[in-house]
Amino acid sequence: MKTIVDFDAYRCAPQTPIREVLARIDASPNLFQIVLDEAGRLLGTVTDGDIRRAMLHGIGLGEPASRCMQREPTVGRLGEIADNQARLVNLGSSRPFLPVVDDDGIVRHILVGGDAVGILSAVVMAGGPGTRLGERTKNTPKPLLPVGGRPILDHILDALETSGVRRVMIAVHYLAAQIERFVADRRSTAEIEIIHELERLGTAGILGMLGDRTPREPFLVMNGDVLTKADLSALHEFHNRHRLDGTVVVARYEVDVPFGVVRYGADGLFAGIEEKPRISNYVAAGVYLLSPQFVGLVSRGRSMDMPELLNLGREIGLKIGLFPIHEYWADIGRPDDLEAADIVHRSSLGGERR
Numbered sequence: 001m002k003t004i005v006d007f008d009a010y011r012c013a014p015q016t017p018i019r020e021v022l023a024r025i026d027a028s029p030n031l032f033q034i035v036l037d038e039a040g041r042l043l044g045t046v047t048d049g050d051i052r053r054a055m056l057h058g059i060g061l062g063e064p065a066s067r068c069m070q071r072e073p074t075v076g077r078l079g080e081i082a083d084n085q086a087r088l089v090n091l092g093s094s095r096p097f098l099p100v101v102d103d104d105g106i107v108r109h110i111l112v113g114g115d116a117v118g119i120l121s122a123v124v125m126a127g128g129p130g131t132r133l134g135e136r137t138k139n140t141p142k143p144l145l146p147v148g149g150r151p152i153l154d155h156i157l158d159a160l161e162t163s164g165v166r167r168v169m170i171a172v173h174y175l176a177a178q179i180e181r182f183v184a185d186r187r188s189t190a191e192i193e194i195i196h197e198l199e200r201l202g203t204a205g206i207l208g209m210l211g212d213r214t215p216r217e218p219f220l221v222m223n224g225d226v227l228t229k230a231d232l233s234a235l236h237e238f239h240n241r242h243r244l245d246g247t248v249v250v251a252r253y254e255v256d257v258p259f260g261v262v263r264y265g266a267d268g269l270f271a272g273i274e275e276k277p278r279i280s281n282y283v284a285a286g287v288y289l290l291s292p293q294f295v296g297l298v299s300r301g302r303s304m305d306m307p308e309l310l311n312l313g314r315e316i317g318l319k320i321g322l323f324p325i326h327e328y329w330a331d332i333g334r335p336d337d338l339e340a341a342d343i344v345h346r347s348s349l350g351g352e353r354r
Contacts, residue, residue: 003109010033014044016064034107041104048237050068078103097111123221148344170193204221204308209300218239246319249284
């Protein structure tokens with residue numbers, strides 16, 4: 001536990017745009033801001049998770065912090081040292097924080113819990129044939145196609161290692177030997193293990209083959225054709241703070257309908273035409289944080305896709321949340337996706353390994 005007395009980097013006003021609050025959170029070693037009035041009195045708190053939950057409810061990043069802040073956060077009282085320590089522990093978060101206020105409600109300092117342990121293990125699904133990419137995957141597995149001068153899988157492993165993941169299991173099937181050679185030649189900082197699918201098991205079936213490899217803590221599962229700059233530390237904190245059994249990372253996907261959409265009532269009568277509307281939904285981003293309980297739902301050797309697994313988990317009462325991302329995300333499914341990702345990584349993210 002540490003005490004932050006100089007907390008200017010952790011404070012914002014209720015009218016501060018959420019986009020700016022998010023930038024301040026991203027720039028700090030912690031994932032929160034406290035919302036103060038002009039006198040320094042506490043009005044609420046905002047975490048990275050609060051912002052993402054607000055996004056699910058349609059609150060835009062240009063709206064004020066007051067639209068997503070927690071208005072009745074747990075607070076400490078000045079001088080109550082032992083009680084404040086207990087309050088911090090009882091918050092049940094991997095990165096707890098506690099604003100400590102005086103009798104006038106003015107924040108005097110902030111207590112912050114010790115360094116959190118993030119996601120330690122990940123499973124990367126890299127066995128698919130990538131048929132939608134045509135000739136590009138005839139002799140090369142999709143995870144090894146170049147983006148920004150580096151294989152997709154290299155970007156994925158680099159992101160995992162940078163986030164502190166220590167162990168990565170890669171499920172392979174199509175042109176598996178090439179992926180094995182790539183992993184053997186790569187200078188990896190994480191422990192990497194190859195798991196062979198003797199036959200295609202879908203996007204979740206490999207979990208039934210983990211056996212004693214199953215992590216004891218929540219672990220990441222991601223598709224081997226997804227590139228994203230999503231904050232995995234924030235994902236882990238969100239998962240823990242809301243006491244979830246599973247968290248589905250979701251991305252905003254918008255489609256412009258090129259026609260006028262006819263609206264009608266239950267009686268079948270014309271109600272109007274909406275000209276060329278934009279339809280917006282959240283879609284599964286191919287990244288999941290799952291508790292070990294999900295592994296027990298997949299029989300060894302059974303083919304299963306992730307939607308079926310998530311539905312099974314929900315049916316037995318597992319708590320599954322959604323983690324919307326505002327960061328860069330690309331699913332490399334079609335040639336256009338590959339070319340667009342290549343442009344992005346060459347121009348803004350760079351082709352050199354960090």
